[in-house]
Amino acid sequence: MTSFTEVKRISECFVKPLRDLSPEAKQPFYFTPFELPCLNINYSQKGLLFSKPPPSENQDFSITDYLDDLRHSLSTTLDHFYPLAGRLATRKEENPPSYVIYLDPGNTSGVKFIHATADATVSDILQPGDVPLVVRSFFDLNNAISHDAHTLPLLSIQVTELVDGIFIGGSVNHMVADGTSFWHFMGAWSEIFKSKEQYCGTISRPPVFKRWVLDGFDPIINLPFTHHDQFIERFEPPQFRERFFHFSAAAVSKLKKKANAECNSNKISSLQAVIALLWRSVTRVRRLPQDLETSCRLMMSNRRRVNPPMSDDYFGNPIHVVRGTTTVGELMGNGIGRAALRLHEAVVNYNDAVVKESVESWIKGPFIFKPGQVIDQNFLHVGSSPRFDMYGCEFGLGKAVAARSGWSNKADGKITMYPGREGGGSMDVEICFGSSEHMMDLECDEEFINALWTE
Template sequence: MASPSVRRISECFIKPLHDLPPYAKKPIYFTPFELVFLNANYSQKGLLFAKPSPPENHDDFSITTFLDDLRRSLSATLTHFYPLAARLATRKEENPHSYVIYIDPENTQGVKFVYATVDLTVADILTSLEVPSVVHSFFDLNNAINHDGHTLPLLSIQVTELIDGIFIAGSVNHLIADGTSFWHFMAAWSEIFRSKEQDAYLISRPPLFKRWALEGSDPIINLPYTHHDQFIERPEHVQLKERFFHFSSALVLKLKEKANAECNTYKISSLQAVSAFLWRCITRVRGLPRDSETICKLVISNRRRLNPPLSDDYFGNPIQSVRGTATVEDLMTRGLGWAALQLHEAVIKHDDTAVKKWVESWFSSPEVYKGNALFHPNTVHFGSSPRFDMYGCEFGLGKALAARSGFVNKADGKMTMYPGREGGGSMDVEVCLLPEYMIDLECDEEFIRILRSN
C-alpha cells in the first residue's frame, strides 16, 4: 500500500523581529570553501517529536498555538541569524570584468515557513526497516541547488503534523551554513522558543559573520565567468535504499579499542573506527576487483584546522573532505585497524598548511564543482557528525525521538552520521546504497555479527 501523501496547509515568510542595524546591511562575501559548492543541493535535516500528552485537567496540545510560537520565536532568532532571511546576489561588471556572488542582507524577503499534515504515526516512521520515502516530503526545496538562492529562500522550515507527532525540518542553503552552523541556529531557535517570554530574543551564543580570508588575499572573490550557465550543472538523482543502523556506545568503544589494538596505538578516534568498519563492509558487498582503488571520504570542518582557529560560532560553511585510499585487496586483508589508521592520518595531515595550500591553489585556478563530481564511484562518503547536539533542540516538545534527512545530497555510498539518542558516544548512521548493495550488506556476515553485538 502506498504511503499517505503530505498535504501542505499553509506557507508564509518570516522576517527578523527587529530592523537590521547599519553594520548588518553590508554584503557578506563567500570564501573558496563555499563557492565550490554552488551546484550542490541544499542541506536538509529534521527532528521527529512525539506530540505532548495532555496532563490531567489541562487542554490538549494546540497545533495552532504551537505554530504561532514557532513563528514568533523564529522571527526573534533571525534578529541574530539575519543572513538566513536574505537572498543571494551577483554583481557583474564588464570593464573591468567582475563576477561576484554574495549574500545581500538588505534583500530580506524572509525565511519560508510551511505547515503540512500527513496521516501517519511516529511508529510508521520509526519501525520501518528502510527510511520511508514519504519522509522526503517532510522537507521543502527538494530540487534546489545553492545557486538558486538568488531567487529561493536561503532557509525553509517545514513543520509536518503527524497523527501523534511533529516533524520540524530545515532546508538550508549549503553556501550559508554547514552542519555546525545549522545546528547552532536550531539550538538558538529552541532556546528562544523555550524562554516562554513573548519579547525574548537574547541567546547564549550569538553567531559570528566576519568571513575568514587568506592573509594578503582580497575577501571579495571575482569568479572567472560572465553567466551562470558557464558553471551550473545540476546533480542527477538515482534510486537508492536508505537505512539507519545504530551503534551503541559499547559497540563504538569496542570498534575503537579493536582498531587501536591492531595498530598498537591509541590515536584512532571512535568516528574513524566506525567509518573504517563501514568502509570495509560496503567495499566487500560491492564485489570490486581486488586491484581496484577504493576511497573513504570524511567531511571535515576547517574551523579548528586553521591557525589561528575559528570559533565554533563562526557562521558559514568552512568545510572540506579528506580521504583514505586503498586497493580492495589491502582494505580487505589488512584489517580494521589499518583502514582506520589511513583515515586518522588523512585527518592529521589536514592542518593549517594543507588548508591554506588548497586555497592558494584554488585562487590560481578557481572552479565550481560539477553536480555529479561531488560523489565518485567506489567511494564511501561520510557527512554530518555524531558530535552535533541535535537532541538538545527540544522546542517545548521534550527530546526528539529521531533525526532524519531529506532527499538531496545522496548517492551510492553516502553515509550520514548522527548522535545516538541515548548519548554516551553512541551513533546512528544513515546508509544510502543501490538496492542490490543494500540487500548484500544486510546479509554480510561481519556486518551482521558486529551489529548484533550492540
C-alpha cells in the same frame, strides 16, 4: 503505513527578523573559497521527529498555538541569524569580465515557513527497513541548488503534523551553512522558543559572521564567468535506498578498542573506527576488483584546522573533503585497524599549511564543483557528525525520538552520521545504496552485524 501517504501543505508564509536590521547588518556578506565552490550543491536537509504531548486534563495540544509560537520564536532567532532571511545577489564586473556573488542581508525576504500534514504515525516513520519515501516530503526545496537562492529562500522550515507526532525539517542553503552552523541555529531557535517571556534579547552562543580571509588576499572574490550557464550544473542522482543502523555506546567502544589494538596505538577515534568498519563492509558487498582504488571521503570543518583557529561559532560553510585511499585488496586483506589508520592519517595530515595552500590555489584558479563528475562506485562519502547536538533541540516537545534527513545530496555510497538518541557516544548511521542486493548483503555481512552487538 501505506506507500501512498501524502503530505498536504496547509499554509506557508515568510518569517522575517523581529527587528529592523542595523545599517552595519545590511552590508554585503561575501563568501569564502570554502563556500563559493558549492554553488551547484543541493540544499542541506535535516530534521527532528517528535511525539505530540499527551492530552492533559486541562488542555489538549493546539497545533495552531504551537505554530504561532514557532513562528514568533523563529522571527526572534533571525534577529541573531539575520543573514538567513536574505537572498543571494550577483554583481557583474566589466574589467575583467567577472561575477561577484554575495549574500544581501538587506534583501530580507524572509525564511519560508510551511505547515503541512501527513496521515502517518511516529511508528510508521520509524518502522524497520528502508526509510519511508514520505520522509523526503517532510522537506522543502528538494531540487534546489545553492545558486537558486537568488530567488529562493536561504532557509525553509517545514512543520509536518503527523497523527501522533510533529516533524520539524529544515532545508538550508549549503553555501550559507554547514552542519555545525545549521545545528547552531536550530539550538538557538529552540533556546529562544523555550525561554518565552524570560527571553532577554541574548542567546548563549551568538554566531560569528566576520569572514575568514587568507592573509594577503582580497575578501571579495571575482569569479571568472560572464553568465551563470558557464558553471551551473543540475544533477539528478539515480534511485537509491536508505536505511538506519544503530551503534550503541558499548558497540562503538568495542570497535575503537579493536581498531587501536590492531594498530598497536591509542590514536584511533571512535568515529574513525566506525567509519573504517563501514568502509570495509560496503566495499565487501560491492564486490569490487581487488586492484581497484577505493577511497573514503570525510567532510571536515576548517574551523580548528587553520591557525589561528576560527571560532566554533563561526557561521558559514568552511568545510573541505579529506580522503583515505587504498586498494580494495589492501582494505579487505587487513582488519579495521588498517582502514582506520588510513582515515586517521588523512585527518592529521590535513593541517593549517594544507588548508591555506588549497585556498590559495583555488583563488588563483576558481572552479565550481559539478556533482555529476564526482559520483562513482568506488568510494564512500561520509557527511554530518555524531557530535552535533541534534537532540538538544527540543522546541517545547521534549527530546526528539529520531533525527532524519531529506533527499538532497545523496547517492550510492553516501553515509550520514548522527548521534544516538541515548547519548554516551552512541551513533546512528544512515547508509544509501543504489542496489537492493547491496543493502540485503550488508544486513548479512558478518563483520558488520557482529559489530552492532556488544555481547
